[in-house]
Amino acid sequence: MTPSKPALPLAPWPLALLCALYLLAGLVGHDPWKTDDAVHLGVAWEFAAHGDWTSPRIVGDAWLAMPPLFHWVAALLGKGLGFLIDFHNGARLATALFGALLFLGLARTAHRLYSPAAGLGAPLLAMGTVGLLVPIHEAQPLIALLAAQSFLHLGMARVADNTTQDSLKGGLIAGVAMAAGLLAVGSLAVIPLVVLPLLALLHPAWRGRSTLGVVIALILGLGLAALWPGLLALQSPELLPTFWDKELAKLTPPAWSAESFQDQLQLLGWAPWPILPIGLWALWAYRRQLKTPAFFLPLVGTLLALVQVFLLAEARPLNHLLLVVPLTLLAAAGAEKLRRGAANAFDWFGMMTFTLIGGLVWLGGIAMMTGEPLRVAKNFTKAEPGFVGLWSWPALIAAALLTVLWCWSLGRLPKSPWRSATHWAIGMVLMWGLMAALWMPWMDYGKTYRPVAASLAKALDGSKECVLARHLGDAQKASLRYFIDLAPLRYNTKNRECGWLLTQGSARSENAPAGWRKVWEGNRAGDKSEKFRLYQRAE
Structure with missing residues (x-):
């Protein structure tokens, strides 16, 4: 009698397809998102658009993180x-x-x-x-x-x-x-x-x-x-000290506190x-x-x-x-060495967890597309005011195929030490894939700066050449540069030539600078903590 071969998690080709599905689901098909996504795409955009491949920049300013x-x-x-x-x-x-x-x-x-x-x-x-x-x-x-x-x-x-x-x-x-x-x-x-x-x-x-x-x-x-x-030292030697300072800061311990230690735990x-x-x-x-x-x-x-x-x-x-x-x-x-009881418990937990999450994602997606159940639909519009979901057959078909894959895995995966890990990976693909298919318009609506940028461009009425900026973060500057090609200049009280000032602050506090009058304000629909304001120089 020949000994049986040890069970493999998945054959190489199905594993490769699962990896590809995991990596690509939700990666494309949406705008740059706040915060890291917009920043890193902004740096890449500067490289591609302006041809300086040595010095990373955001809107002309060196970015040496x-x-x-x-x-x-x-x-x-x-x-x-x-x-x-x-x-x-x-x-x-x-x-x-x-x-x-x-x-x-x-x-x-x-x-x-x-x-x-x-x-x-x-x-x-x-x-x-x-x-x-x-x-x-x-x-x-x-x-x-x-x-x-x-x-x-x-x-x-x-x-x-x-x-x-x-x-x-x-x-x-x-x-x-x-x-x-x-x-x-x-x-x-x-x-x-x-x-x-x-x-x-x-x-x-x-x-x-x-x-x-x-x-x-x-x-x-x-x-x-x-x-x-x-x-960098040859092309922009003035940037090298700043770069080294930032690199050394990454190896410098932050201020220790019991709260930060608890957060890490x-x-x-x-x-x-x-x-x-x-x-x-x-x-x-x-x-x-x-x-x-x-x-x-x-x-x-x-x-x-x-x-x-x-x-x-x-x-x-x-x-x-x-x-x-x-x-x-x-x-x-x-x-491979998990005891049968632990492996079965892990497997059961994964199957129950991802089945429940998948059902909830389906419920939310249908509610956004149809408005029913009304209470569920209201929760989404409350979080992102103004969002209107649209019926999408491609999204529903993609979500249905992912659900079929999950249901197939529940009954067809062979019993082995790897069954629980395989279920967990497929469950992650199910959860994220369903969200990418059914929730992506809602997530994109809340995370993109495209509507804010379009509204700002309309307020500027084409006058984008000389706009000052104060307190704008890297993600916000990168987004405005990408969406409306706005390259604001650093705010300086001595600069008397620019007629526009764009500020970023909280929704509750507004410190209007002397000599400027507000002509516009805006924010992402669901963001109550961040407010953009545009001022025009008072004559």
């Missing part, structure tokens, strides 16, 4: 696909590209460290991670960092094989990944991409012949990453779900193997991410993305 690798890719995609789709939709595909690289890197690394099944399961676990869902569906450079992390782990895993050939290949992979991460987010990548290989040298697997691979990775990664600051409770509990189970199940390279590497990566999140980062869900790659790798090892 991070290096420009992601924005370069976004600009090239937005410009290259302009004959098919709007610039912002094409540029946002950069996130899908780096997301695909993230899944590929996780699959290759987990396959090499653990098993073929773990390699196929790692992307499913990443797709199921709650905190990854929103960032991977907007213009977000941190997804490029995650892709770089996954390939750095792959390179370091090859280096640990301790042969000259694998050491060279692994060093090249890790070096390119290190450079890409540093060029995408700057010093935020130092701990996960530079410190991790250095700490790996403490382990015997990365000494001897393997040391060559680590050295190659460090020299190649740091050398390539230094190219862009070098170009709360985020830790949901952002890395479910890879955190499964990863912790892996540490227990393989507690006697933690010193092996397969567990030492992601364990150290997880500890470094926790240090960075709790000591060097603000309490934001985005910062907890640093945990995704190492925890996913640990969870890929642990999912």
Whole structure:
């Protein structure tokens, strides 16, 4: 009797299709959204529209929050696909590209460290991670960092094989990944991409012949990453000190408080779900193997991410993305060892949760399109006053197909240790896909600045050449630039030539500057805290 083969999570091609559906659903078909989405698309737009590919800018002002690798890719995609789709939709595909690289890197690394099944399961676990869902569906450079992390782990895993050939290949992979991460987010990548290989040298697997691979990775990664600051120093040397100040600030601990620590713990409770509990189970199940390279590497990566999140980062869900790659790798090892009771409970919880959420999304979508049930429909119009939902057959058909996929998965997935992780990933695709199909017009209505920009342009009556701006945020400036090509100048009391002043403030307080009269005010329909006001110089 031949032993049965271990059950795989999904065959490679269905897994690839599921990944593509996850990455593309809701990524296109809507305007730039407040806040990060609009900012990063604005930087990419400046690259594509004005041709200065060295200095990241928003409306002419230097934007040095991070290096420009992601924005370069976004600009090239937005410009290259302009004959098919709007610039912002094409540029946002950069996130899908780096997301695909993230899944590929996780699959290759987990396959090499653990098993073929773990390699196929790692992307499913990443797709199921709650905190990854929103960032991977907007213009977000941190997804490029995650892709770089996954390939750095792959390179370091090859280096640990301790042969000259694998050491060279692994060093090249890790070096390119290190450079890409540093060029995408700057010093935020130092701990996960530079410190991790250095700490790996403490382990015997990365000494001897393997040391060559680590050295190659460090020299190649740091050398390539230094190219862009070098170009910036040559073209705009006055910007370099500001850039370094911002990079050092990312490695400076913020003011500690018990409240911020509590906020981080709360985020830790949901952002890395479910890879955190499964990863912790892996540490227990393989507690006697933690010193092996397969567990030492992601364990150290997880500890470094926790240090960075709790000591060097603000309490934001985005910062907890640093945990995704190492925890996913640990969870890929642990999912195969889940006890039957725990696996069944996790599976049952996922099926019930996503079935309920899917039903609620359907209810909300039908209410917005038809006005019934009236109470549900009123909740949506109350949140976004003025929104009118329209009947859409394509949206309904797409939502129905996703629902059929979910129902099929409930009864047809074979029983295996991976069934729960597969259900969770498909459930995430169901939930987000239904929202993209049925709720996208409502979400776009509330998050875009397009109506505000159009109303402002009408008030300016074509006089956009000389407009001063005060207290405008980067997302707002980028949106106005993109929608109506408004490039306001920085407010200066000595500037007597411009006849217009645009301010951003709260809805409750208005500090009208002396010598100006208000001619317009506006805001996004559902935003009660943000108000734009346009003043004209009093004669």
